Amino acid sequence: MFTGLVEDVGEVVRVNENGAGLDITIWSLTVLDDLKVDHSIALDGCCQTVIGRTEETFTVTAVEETLKKTTLGSFRAERRVNVERALRVGDRLGGHFLLGHIDCVGTIVGREELETSRLLKIEYPEEFSSLVIPVGSIAVNGISLTTAEVDQNTCTVSLIPHTLAVTTANNLEVGAKVNLEFDMIGKYVRNMVK
Numbered sequence: 001m002f003t004g005l006v007e008d009v010g011e012v013v014r015v016n017e018n019g020a021g022l023d024i025t026i027w028s029l030t031v032l033d034d035l036k037v038d039h040s041i042a043l044d045g046c047c048q049t050v051i052g053r054t055e056e057t058f059t060v061t062a063v064e065e066t067l068k069k070t071t072l073g074s075f076r077a078e079r080r081v082n083v084e085r086a087l088r089v090g091d092r093l094g095g096h097f098l099l100g101h102i103d104c105v106g107t108i109v110g111r112e113e114l115e116t117s118r119l120l121k122i123e124y125p126e127e128f129s130s131l132v133i134p135v136g137s138i139a140v141n142g143i144s145l146t147t148a149e150v151d152q153n154t155c156t157v158s159l160i161p162h163t164l165a166v167t168t169a170n171n172l173e174v175g176a177k178v179n180l181e182f183d184m185i186g187k188y189v190r191n192m193v194k
Helices: 064-069 126-131 161-166 184-193
Strands: 008-017 021-027 040-043 046-053 057-063 080-085 104-113 118-123 137-140 143-150 154-159 177-182
Touching: 021 046, 021 064, 040 057, 057 064, 126 177, 126 184, 137 154, 177 184
Parallel strands: none
Antiparallel strands: 008 021, 008 080, 021 057, 040 046, 040 080, 046 057, 104 118, 104 177, 118 154, 137 143, 137 177, 143 154
């Protein structure tokens, strides 16, 4: 489980095909102090299992299902990626509960600079529309954000300068693909009322 508070912006060192998916090696000094093989870690919001590590890098394996449902298949060397270690009991929960199970890939369809923030408009498949509410929680590439406006199959989020500085959000342009995880509580409620 994660919070959507990105701990570090890592960099992809290499991506190797392994026959069943991709082995992705990430450079990230911030999260390595207690990271071990078998730990869960979120890469752009997608929960992965650490299969190897060195003093400066760690490696995960993304399988076919992950590659189909996320942006991890587009990872290449030198790509910057949001990194968050799994939540520990007793940690503060400053974002919102995330499982690291990506619901879909969305597309940035609008970007507007305001005086003190940046607005991003995100489009997603219509089947997820009932999971997005105004002033609700959404994770975009693993970043816990609040929806400002919601339309049929789009929502707008507002990013403050700090978030732009400490995540990969500053690099998101119109047309960019992003991993989306919708609010876990909303998913359970929708399932109960079906």
